[in-house]
Amino acid sequence: MITSSQTLNWLTLYLTHHQHVQAKLHEEIDRIVGQNRDPSLFDKPKMPYTEAVIQEILRITSLAPLGLMHELLHDIEFHGYLLPKGLLLIPNMYHVHNDKKIWGDPGNFRPERFLNEDESRVIQKFASFS
Incomplete structure (x- = not known):
């Protein structure tokens, strides 16, 4: 619940400072959901700008800056280094979210940044670390 409430706090802050985003978000919500019903998950595919705003909030705030630990199941070589089975890895999500x-x-x-050119659908951002 902390993550959800903190995301909403950051969303409020960023929308206050970026009123053009707030207006665009409001327009999409009014157009798709309207004012006579609650939103549902069935609305999500029709609301790419709303999803992009949420993804951008999660990226720019890095609420979990170090992510979750992962344990290697096998020995692997990475950039010339041997990483042994059982090693705990802690991803630096803050760095990834702020990489130019x-x-x-x-x-x-x-x-x-999370939308295609005509802003009609959400695109996934993938990065290569090889």
Whole structure:
């Protein structure tokens, strides 16, 4: 529950400072959901801008900056280093979410980075660390 409430707190802060995003988000919600019913999961595929705003909030705030620990199940070699089975890895999500090679302008709140060119659907951002 902490993650959800913190996400909403950050969302409120960013929408206050980026009123053009707030207006665009409000327009999409009114157009798809309207004012006479509650939103449902069936609305999600029709609301790409809303999803992009949520993804951008999660990226820019890095609520879980170190992610979850993972244990290696096998020995692996990575960039010339031998990583033994059983090693605990802690991902640095803050670094990934602020990497200029991936995001270009990571310090800017820009939900459109998660949308295709005509903003009609959400795109996934993948990065190669090889």
